Amino acid sequence: MKLIFLLLSLLVNPYGREALSLNGNWSAILDPSDVGEGKRLYTDARPAGRDDFVEYSYDGALSLDVPGDWNHQDPQLRWYEGTVWYARHFQAERRAGHRRILYFAGVSQRCDVYLNGDRVAVHEGSFTPFQADVTDRLADGDNFLAVRVDNRRRPDAIPALRFDWWNYGGITRDVLLLDVPERHIADYFFRLAPGVPDRILAEITLSVAEAGQPVTVSIPGLKVRQTLMTDADGVARGSFRLKGLRRWQPLRPFLYAVTVSSGTDTVTERIGFRDIAVDGTKILVNGEPTFLKCISFHEEIPMEQRRACSPEDAEVLVGAAVGLGCNAIRLAHYPQNEYIVRLAEEKGLLVWEEIPLWQGIDFTSEETWHKAETYLREMIGRDRNRCAIGFWSISNETRPGPERDAFLTRLLALGRSLDGSRLFTSAFDVAYYRPEADEFRMEDGFAGQLDVIGINKYMGWYAPWPKPAAELRWNVFPDKPLVISEFGCEARAGVYGDADTASSWSEDYQAALYRDNLVMFGNIPNLAGVSPWVLYDFLSPFRQHPVNQGFFNRKGVLSDRGERKKAWYVMNEYYNER
Numbered sequence: 001m002k003l004i005f006l007l008l009s010l011l012v013n014p015y016g017r018e019a020l021s022l023n024g025n026w027s028a029i030l031d032p033s034d035v036g037e038g039k040r041l042y043t044d045a046r047p048a049g050r051d052d053f054v055e056y057s058y059d060g061a062l063s064l065d066v067p068g069d070w071n072h073q074d075p076q077l078r079w080y081e082g083t084v085w086y087a088r089h090f091q092a093e094r095r096a097g098h099r100r101i102l103y104f105a106g107v108s109q110r111c112d113v114y115l116n117g118d119r120v121a122v123h124e125g126s127f128t129p130f131q132a133d134v135t136d137r138l139a140d141g142d143n144f145l146a147v148r149v150d151n152r153r154r155p156d157a158i159p160a161l162r163f164d165w166w167n168y169g170g171i172t173r174d175v176l177l178l179d180v181p182e183r184h185i186a187d188y189f190f191r192l193a194p195g196v197p198d199r200i201l202a203e204i205t206l207s208v209a210e211a212g213q214p215v216t217v218s219i220p221g222l223k224v225r226q227t228l229m230t231d232a233d234g235v236a237r238g239s240f241r242l243k244g245l246r247r248w249q250p251l252r253p254f255l256y257a258v259t260v261s262s263g264t265d266t267v268t269e270r271i272g273f274r275d276i277a278v279d280g281t282k283i284l285v286n287g288e289p290t291f292l293k294c295i296s297f298h299e300e301i302p303m304e305q306r307r308a309c310s311p312e313d314a315e316v317l318v319g320a321a322v323g324l325g326c327n328a329i330r331l332a333h334y335p336q337n338e339y340i341v342r343l344a345e346e347k348g349l350l351v352w353e354e355i356p357l358w359q360g361i362d363f364t365s366e367e368t369w370h371k372a373e374t375y376l377r378e379m380i381g382r383d384r385n386r387c388a389i390g391f392w393s394i395s396n397e398t399r400p401g402p403e404r405d406a407f408l409t410r411l412l413a414l415g416r417s418l419d420g421s422r423l424f425t426s427a428f429d430v431a432y433y434r435p436e437a438d439e440f441r442m443e444d445g446f447a448g449q450l451d452v453i454g455i456n457k458y459m460g461w462y463a464p465w466p467k468p469a470a471e472l473r474w475n476v477f478p479d480k481p482l483v484i485s486e487f488g489c490e491a492r493a494g495v496y497g498d499a500d501t502a503s504s505w506s507e508d509y510q511a512a513l514y515r516d517n518l519v520m521f522g523n524i525p526n527l528a529g530v531s532p533w534v535l536y537d538f539l540s541p542f543r544q545h546p547v548n549q550g551f552f553n554r555k556g557v558l559s560d561r562g563e564r565k566k567a568w569y570v571m572n573e574y575y576n577e578r
């Protein structure tokens, strides 16, 4: 029951509902000392009487576009880490028999949401959606919406105090006022029955926990039309034998129109069906061994130094992965916006999606556990109908140890209880070359529980070559599929020569390093895929070299201006030949 209730907190398919978009131009007031709550910045107060004292005004305040990070919208905000109050008015009318749901696709990092002076939502986590039922607080006519946004880094947060990407702040994704019938379709999960050919499982949850409510599932492309009945929890379960199912395949995508209707509500969206499994050291998609020709990228448009937040932005990122010759993408290091996930699905790219449990996590904190649990539930709750997602990753470069092993074991068990239809993985940077054994090995008390092992390894950059690449052997979880989830080095676009000098920051050194790594990877017996780090140069406070970096991490195969570096051609050739 708890699980169903928690998943109910995310209305399924918000973009497929009747909605008023609250995107656009909002007023904003910086609040670096956090005095805003005391000053009641959640109201649009104006001086009424002669001796009224109101020490703020949204009229004449800063203006910020939503969706979008604040960093790129005003020079004073590029580095700002603190609180900003966003506010706007909007017109609405109350509708009897309807619920009105305020939906935020993402706010970075934590926020308090106020409607007409009442706090209606609190959320932490930059990269997952949240919502609030505001039916009873919506006014006929003018409404005032205020959002206190705080992007300060914290030791018990996820990610914690330091992370190798820009600490963007703001209402970085869409804001919608959804309109659903009182009795509505709250959630559904469609997937192929694992290991059973051509049978679809469906679980549909209505907003009212009551038995005997009819729910009809229609998939015209499969001649499926069946009415199910809900149980006492308001959940209807069904399975449909199929004839002539066309499965979603990497690079050969196929999606069906699926319509769910209850007595009062109807929702339609395009859903694909595929099977993903592990067989020994192979990743099977629809029973076919599939090598991941992957690339990692951040949710950032480097050319404009800002968060990606639109369908056009998704095309810049996903389109570049297709152009490189990929059949998969790793969304580093957090759930990225739905436009990116849905475009990957339309283009037939398998997706590795992860929660930002990235280095430096405090595994002893129960607060951190709650945040990790919430992140995993919200990521899976949002995207579990996206067949492109093959992998849920629950951590990146965490250090082995009793607290960390126990934390990740608990998190993996939660993940498997939420979704048994996908593979679970993590990325590790603890595979080391052992001279005494003359091979790469990895000791880790947790990793063996995963379906797929991700290894981040920067040979030739953070670690010198102990011997020629072709002579290096790997013995890392030899009975499981191993994906090189990161490799590469930095290079400044347009700098050439010195192919044997790391500190040259040249494209030639980067290309040579890629070639050497690909030779070494060819000797990994259980290699199931590679994902170079990274598609585009991206902003990071870690990267301070004034000439070579300028606060860009320059490991991109594409520069921050979208120029192809020589390493891009090395990967493109490697992928086209596989």
Ligand code: GCU
Residues within 6 Å of the ligand: 164, 333, 396, 397, 429, 456, 486, 533, 553, 555
């Ligand atoms: C790490 C980490 C990345 C980081 C990269 C780098 O492996 O996962 O987030 O950007 O290395 O050092 O460039």
